[in-house]
Amino acid sequence: MKYLMTTTAAVLCSSAAWAEMPVLKVYTYDSFVSDWGPGPAVEAAFEETCNCDLQFIGAGDGAALLARIKLEGQRSEADVILGLDTNLVAAAKETGLFTTHSVAAEYSLPISWEDDVFVPFDWGYFAFVHNVDMQAPTNFRALAESDLKIVIQDPRSSTPGLGLLMWVKAAYGDEAPLIWTDLADNILTVTKGWSESYGLFLDGEADMVLSYTTSPAYHLIAEEDTSKAAASFDEGHYMQIELAGKLANSKEPELADQFIAFMVSDGFQSIIPTTNWMYPAVTPTAGLPDGFDTLFLPQKSLLMSPEESAAVRDEALDEWLSALVQ
Amino acid sequence: MVKRAGAIGGPIVSGAVFALILAALVAVMSKANWPISFGVSDWAVVRFTIWQAILSASLSVVFAIPVARALARRQFQGRSALVTLLGAPFILPVIVAVLGILTVFGRTGWSSQLLGIFGLPPLSIYGLQGVVLAHVFFNMPLATRLILQGWQSIPTEQFRLVGQLGLPPYEVFKTLEWPLLKQVLPGALALIFVICLTSFAVALTLGGGPKSTTIELAIYQAFRFDFDLGRAAILSILQLVLAGTSAMLALWILPPIVLQSGFDRPLVRWDARGNFPRILDAIYIGVATIFLILPLSAVVVYGLIGLVKVPSTVWFAAWTSTWLAVISTGLLIIMALPVSAWLGGSKKGGAETLTLLGLAASPLMVGTGWFIIIYPLADPQYFALLVTALVNAIMALPFAVRVLVPGMRQSLVDYGRLNISLGLHGFLVWRIVLLPRIRTRLGFAAGLAAAMSVGDLGVITLFANPEWATLPLQMYRLMGSYQTTAASGAALILLVLALGLFWICDYWGRYAES
Numbered sequence: 001m002k003y004l005m006t007t008t009a010a011v012l013c014s015s016a017a018w019a020e021m022p023v024l025k026v027y028t029y030d031s032f033v034s035d036w037g038p039g040p041a042v043e044a045a046f047e048e049t050c051n052c053d054l055q056f057i058g059a060g061d062g063a064a065l066l067a068r069i070k071l072e073g074q075r076s077e078a079d080v081i082l083g084l085d086t087n088l089v090a091a092a093k094e095t096g097l098f099t100t101h102s103v104a105a106e107y108s109l110p111i112s113w114e115d116d117v118f119v120p121f122d123w124g125y126f127a128f129v130h131n132v133d134m135q136a137p138t139n140f141r142a143l144a145e146s147d148l149k150i151v152i153q154d155p156r157s158s159t160p161g162l163g164l165l166m167w168v169k170a171a172y173g174d175e176a177p178l179i180w181t182d183l184a185d186n187i188l189t190v191t192k193g194w195s196e197s198y199g200l201f202l203d204g205e206a207d208m209v210l211s212y213t214t215s216p217a218y219h220l221i222a223e224e225d226t227s228k229a230a231a232s233f234d235e236g237h238y239m240q241i242e243l244a245g246k247l248a249n250s251k252e253p254e255l256a257d258q259f260i261a262f263m264v265s266d267g268f269q270s271i272i273p274t275t276n277w278m279y280p281a282v283t284p285t286a287g288l289p290d291g292f293d294t295l296f297l298p299q300k301s302l303l304m305s306p307e308e309s310a311a312v313r314d315e316a317l318d319e320w321l322s323a324l325v326q
Numbered sequence: 327m328v329k330r331a332g333a334i335g336g337p338i339v340s341g342a343v344f345a346l347i348l349a350a351l352v353a354v355m356s357k358a359n360w361p362i363s364f365g366v367s368d369w370a371v372v373r374f375t376i377w378q379a380i381l382s383a384s385l386s387v388v389f390a391i392p393v394a395r396a397l398a399r400r401q402f403q404g405r406s407a408l409v410t411l412l413g414a415p416f417i418l419p420v421i422v423a424v425l426g427i428l429t430v431f432g433r434t435g436w437s438s439q440l441l442g443i444f445g446l447p448p449l450s451i452y453g454l455q456g457v458v459l460a461h462v463f464f465n466m467p468l469a470t471r472l473i474l475q476g477w478q479s480i481p482t483e484q485f486r487l488v489g490q491l492g493l494p495p496y497e498v499f500k501t502l503e504w505p506l507l508k509q510v511l512p513g514a515l516a517l518i519f520v521i522c523l524t525s526f527a528v529a530l531t532l533g534g535g536p537k538s539t540t541i542e543l544a545i546y547q548a549f550r551f552d553f554d555l556g557r558a559a560i561l562s563i564l565q566l567v568l569a570g571t572s573a574m575l576a577l578w579i580l581p582p583i584v585l586q587s588g589f590d591r592p593l594v595r596w597d598a599r600g601n602f603p604r605i606l607d608a609i610y611i612g613v614a615t616i617f618l619i620l621p622l623s624a625v626v627v628y629g630l631i632g633l634v635k636v637p638s639t640v641w642f643a644a645w646t647s648t649w650l651a652v653i654s655t656g657l658l659i660i661m662a663l664p665v666s667a668w669l670g671g672s673k674k675g676g677a678e679t680l681t682l683l684g685l686a687a688s689p690l691m692v693g694t695g696w697f698i699i700i701y702p703l704a705d706p707q708y709f710a711l712l713v714t715a716l717v718n719a720i721m722a723l724p725f726a727v728r729v730l731v732p733g734m735r736q737s738l739v740d741y742g743r744l745n746i747s748l749g750l751h752g753f754l755v756w757r758i759v760l761l762p763r764i765r766t767r768l769g770f771a772a773g774l775a776a777a778m779s780v781g782d783l784g785v786i787t788l789f790a791n792p793e794w795a796t797l798p799l800q801m802y803r804l805m806g807s808y809q810t811t812a813a814s815g816a817a818l819i820l821l822v823l824a825l826g827l828f829w830i831c832d833y834w835g836r837y838a839e840s
Contacts, residue, residue, distance in 0.1 A: 027792070030807050059792040063551065068792075070553040075705050149450075154535065156551035189452035190535025192806065199808030205433040205452075318365065324536040325370030 023053045024255045026244075027065055029083040029159075030058040031195045031276075036222075038275035045267045052255055061193030062159030062242075066092055069247075073097070079250035080259055082121065084243050085159045086303065087166055089118055090310030092245065099248040101257065105264040108283040109241060110301060118243040121263050122278035125237035125298050126163045127230035128208040129201065129215045136208070136231035140168060143208075144182035151197040151206040154190050155317055159240065160197075160210050161190070165316045166309050167238030170302040176316065180323035187324065213237065213295055218277045221291040236300030242278065336668020339661045343720055347687045350695020351566065357698050358559035367536060368544075372564065375540045378454060378529075379522035382461035383515045389462065390469035390514070391507070393614040396607035397470070398477035408611070409474070411618060412467035417774060417828045418622075419781025420464070420527040421798045422817045425805065426621030427451070427460055427532075429628060436620070456532035457540075461525065465518040467618065472517075476510035477503075495603070516576030523569050524688045527783040531802070541565045545690045549788055555698060562691035570686035628811075629818025636815035643800035644819050647780050650715055650796060651827055654779035655772050657719035662726040662771060667760065669727065670734025689717050693785035710789035714796070717785045722775035729771040733764040769835015776827035781820060797823065 033039040039056045046054050059068045062083045069076060069092075076097070084092055092098060100116045107113050113120055128143070128150060130136050137143040143150070153161030168176045188206045191197045201209035208231065219225040244263060246256045262268055270284035273292060280288075304312070397409065415423065430436050431451050438448035451459065480502055488498050526542040533539055539547070541561055548557040696713050700706045706713075741759045761768070783798040790799055797820050804813035 030803075034807055057792045060550070067549075067551055067553040071549075072705075072791075154547075154551065156547060184537075187535065188450065189533075195807045196805075199806075199810070202808070203432075203434055203810075318367070321365075321367035321370075321536050325367050325374075326537075 021051065021053050022252050022255055023055060024050070024080070024252055024259055025055050025057060025078050026080045026082050026259070027057050027059045027068065027078040028081070029062050029065060030060060030193055032056065032083060033058040034195070036275065038271050041271045041275060042268055045271065046259060046262055049262075050255065050258060052252075054259070061153065061157050061161075061195075063088060063155070063162055064157040064192070066095075067157075069097055070095055074249055076247060076249060077251075078247055079252050079256045080244055080246055082242075082244040082263075083159070084118065084245065085163070086241050086243070086306050087162050087309040087313070088159065089115070089243065089306035091313075093117060097247055097249065098245045099250075099253075101246055101260055103257075103261050103264060105282050107264075107281050108279075109281060110239065111241075111303065113241070115243075118245045119260050119264060120241045120243050120281040121268070122272045122276055122281050123239065123241045124212040124214050124278040125239055125301065126160060126167055127211065127213040127215075127233070127237055129198075129211045129228055129230050130208045132227055132229045134207060136229070137233075138231070139233050139235050140171070140179050140183065144179065144186060146186065148186055148207040149188040149205075150183075150186050150208045150210065151188050151200050152190055152210040153194055153197050154192055155320060157192045158194055159242075160194050160212075162313075163238050163240050164210055165320055166304055166312070167302060169312055169316045170238060170304055171235040177319040177323055180320055181326065184324050184326060190324070212240075212278065213298065214273075214277050214279065214292070217273075217289075217291050217295055220294065221274060221289060230296065232296050232298065234299075236302045237298035239301050239303040241281075241303075333668060333671065335664025336666075339665050340668075343661065343723065346716070346720065347692060349699060350687075350692045351563075353695040353698040354559040354562045354691065356559075357555045358563060368561075370536070371539050371541055371544045371561075372568070374454070374538055375523060375542075375568070378457050378461070378525075378538070378540070379519045381454075381458045382465060382522040383518040385458060386462050386465040386469045386518050387473075387511060387514050389466050389614070390473050392606075392610040393466075394470045394473035394477055395503070396610040397474050400604075400607050400611070402611075408615060409471070411615075412471050414622075414825075415464045415467050415618070417777035417781075417824055418464075419777075419783075419798055419820050419824050420460075421531065421783050421801055421805075422625055422781065422821050422824075423463060423621060424460060424528065424531045425801075425813065425817045426623075426625040427456075427463060429624035430620045431456075431459060436624070452532060453535075453538045457525070457528055457538055460528045460532055461518075461522050463617070463621065465521065466614070469514045469518060470614070472514045473507070473510050476506050480506055513576075516572075520569065520573050520576050523572055524565070526690060527798075530783070530787075531805070541568065542688055542690050545688075545694060546787055549694065549697075555694070558694050559698075562688070562694050565688045565691050566686060569688060573686045625814070625817050625821055628814035629821070632811040632813070632815030633818060634815070635809075635811045636819070637812060639795075640797070640800055640804075640812065640816045640819065643795050643797040643816075644823060646711075646794065647797040647820075648823060648827075650711055650718075651776045651780035651823075653711070654715040654718040654722075655776040655827075655831070657715060658722050658726055658775040659768070659772060661719060661723055662730055663756075663768075665723070666727050666730035666734045666764075667738075670731045671738050687720070689721055689782075689784040690788065692717050692720070693788045697788055706789055707791045710786065710791075713789060714782070714785045715779070718779040718782050719775065722771075722778050725774055725778075726771035729767050729774070730764060733767040734760065737763040766835045769831050769833070772835075773828035773831035776831055777824040780827055781824045 028039070031037050033056045043054045043056060059065050062085060065081060065083055066088055069078065069081060072078070098117050101119055103119050107120060109120060109123055137146055137148065152164055155161040155165045168179050172179050189200070191200065194211070197209050198211060200206055213230045216228045216230055219228040244260060246253070246260060250256045264282050266284050269280040269282050270286060272278060272280045273289050397405065428435060428451065431449055432438065433448045433450060435449070441448060484502055488502060493501070524542055525540055526546065529538065529540040529543040530546065533543060541564055545558050545561045545565065548554045548561060693713065697706050700709050737760055745755055745759055781798055783802060786796050786799050790796070795803065797816065801813050801816040801820060804816055
């Protein structure tokens with residue numbers, strides 16, 4: 001009985017202490033919260049200083065994140081959304097659910113970044129990843145002519161999927177529908193998110209997968225496996241800048257600000273390269289890890305402004321859908 | 327007096343179910359952007375939905391015919407076990423079967439490895455072929471049972487007669503078997519067609535992108551990818567029209583669902599005694615058995631390996647799913663008893679109308695509708711379990727009613743006069759007369775509902791938030807995040823839960839018999 005009472009007391013006390021601690025809820029994409037993603041390390045690092053409970057909640061892939069926020073609307077319990085990209089900025093601002101930030105940082109992005117709502121946390125170039133024992137195509141046309149099977153992501157739910165749409169559009173303009181028609185028979189399947197695609201590729205289900213030029217670094221550094229490479233395309237590679245934003249309805253606005261400031265600091269940025277396998281938005285003082293120097297840098301980089309990509313998104317999506325249903 | 331068992335409750339429950347679906351439809355209509363405009367890709371979705379359903383239904387039936395024929399005329403060890411196994415896909419969670427099918431027929435699966443040995447290219451499972459394969463896996467056994475049931479209705483004497491006349495196999499087929507098939511096949515085809523028309527989980531997991539999207543999946547995408555309620559609404563209306571029309575067509579020819587007992591008397595076939603037909607039958611039965619057993623064994627084998635890797639979220643989800651199934655089954659019983667007593671007491675085929683409604687209303691349409699209704703008033707996430715349990719119960723209702731009505735009808739006919747003379751009415755009729763007599767059927771129906779509910783991956787995908795899930799949803803998430811081992815463990819838990827819940831309910835029903 002005595003034991004029971006002390007246990008109960010202990011449980012009550014600990015839950016009381018837990019209840020007093022403010023909770024910061026960050027919605028992000030699934031691979032960010034996975035065991036091998038940045039989530040666990042970032043959580044530990046931030047909680048050391050914030051005296052709070054940081055909770056990462058995986059809500060699908062990047063584009064589905066935005067749908068989730070639209071769905072939850074004013075009722076959302078999320079304080080910060082982490083994992084949108086430039087192609088979604090216009091649509092995200094249109095919801096009116098996000099608020100401004102006051103973070104300034106020395107970004108090491110290939111472009112200059114000024115936005116009062118969204119803050120970049122990493123960036124990279126989209127690329128098709130393959131096994132090195134294979135002769136990879138050097139552009140979309142060559143890929144379309146080959147018998148190679150690729151897995152890509154759905155542009156409606158995933159930021160790489162949407163990025164690919166913009167990539168083809170930026171490289172080929174009005175010819176984009178033709179490229180998609182030719183690519184259609186190469187597409188093994190379209191997955192909801194990046195994780196599913198990459199899993200299928202690693203399982204050997206496809207020859208190539210839509211990912212990033214930085215993905216081979218994972219295999220090289222984490223697994224000492226040199227068998228994976230990213231195919232360099234001569235029409236250039238589309239760039240992704242991953243962003244986070246604070247929700248206007250956040251119950252912990254100061255904590256949310258504190259988190260976003262932490263996000264562009266060394267503590268967060270040094271975790272990114274070897275967990276999210278992307279280039280950090282602010283190069284950490286220790287520099288990039290060994291192995292990143294082996295990655296190729298595209299000769300030409302492509303990127304549409306948020307306004308441009310918002311303007312072409314619906315049309316490009318229609319072209320993509322029409323080509324893929326034939 | 328006695329005919330009034332369910333005379334009040336029956337119409338009330340039926341009306342309530344109808345109102346629930348109607349409310350969803352009205353909500354959906356109110357959100358749709360009129361006039362409805364359709365793009366190339368929307369038509370592609372409609373085309374694919376119909377085409378895969380036609381293929382799935384035809385292939386299921388075509389493969390089922392020789393298997394049913396072989397089962398009807400052969401006696402062998404394990405035959406009744408095999409007939410029982412043919413009932414398993416009905417209560418097997420779709421996502422579990424999909425994982426099993428991937429293990430066996432995926433590009434790196436067992437059959438592809440086998441093909442590789444002979445230098446053949448691996449199979450590709452994503453897209454139309456995968457969707458149809460999974461549908462055949464689920465519905466070929468159903469078709470086999472329906473056809474087998476018909477086959478066994480041919481009196482043995484007739485086969486003895488053709489045997490004595492020495493008719494060649496072709497003549498036997500023409501005089502005895504073809505007339506039977508003509509009777510049974512349209513119903514089996516129609517039923518499977520309608521079931522496949524509203525397929526969601528299979529298309530979600532095995533569809534290969536825009537080219538293989540069913541309407542049900544498109545509703546989910548409009549909802550979860552774009553949060554475009556207007557588009558979800560349009561697709562829902564489309565689904566209702568399509569499934570409603572087909573269900574209405576299917577209605578006249580729908581075969582009854584029968585309890586699994588009673589299939590154990592094979593015909594003595596004097597016309598099929600040669601070695602050749604015997605070997606052929608053995609091949610049919612063997613291939614069908616392997617086709618069913620392999621994916622299930624894959625689930626069990628990899629599940630046992632994966633069990634240790636299962637994260638705590640899976641166990642929590644299993645607990646949630648169990649509760650969901652219990653609530654859903656409870657709701658089903660509350661609905662099914664008065665409705666089936668009402669229908670059993672009336673002469674007209676009201677059960678058919680109800681079946682029609684259940685088949686035509688897609689779960690995602692009803693889910694979307696209720697989401698639209700709840701959304702302005704409260705956080706839909708709080709209603710996720712309730713709506714899911716209710717929708718699952720409504721979807722199981724037509725099946726349950728079809729199982730229960732014949733038993734109700736029989737009891738009311740047999741004991742109606744006695745009840746009147748004894749002055750029994752109301753609750754006493756239920757307790758003393760009806761329930762003991764329909765207990766076996768009730769147990770079976772409840773088992774079906776519980777298994778279907780625990781394995782359901784449908785409405786929950788619209789309502790669940792990232793922080794909790796039912797077991798099928800959690801398993802789907804694990805599969806998506808490349809945690810295949812943990813997903814295999816979750817699959818085994820889900821399989822055990824579905825079969826276990828079915829067994830408990832069914833055992834409760836049968837226990838009374840002995």
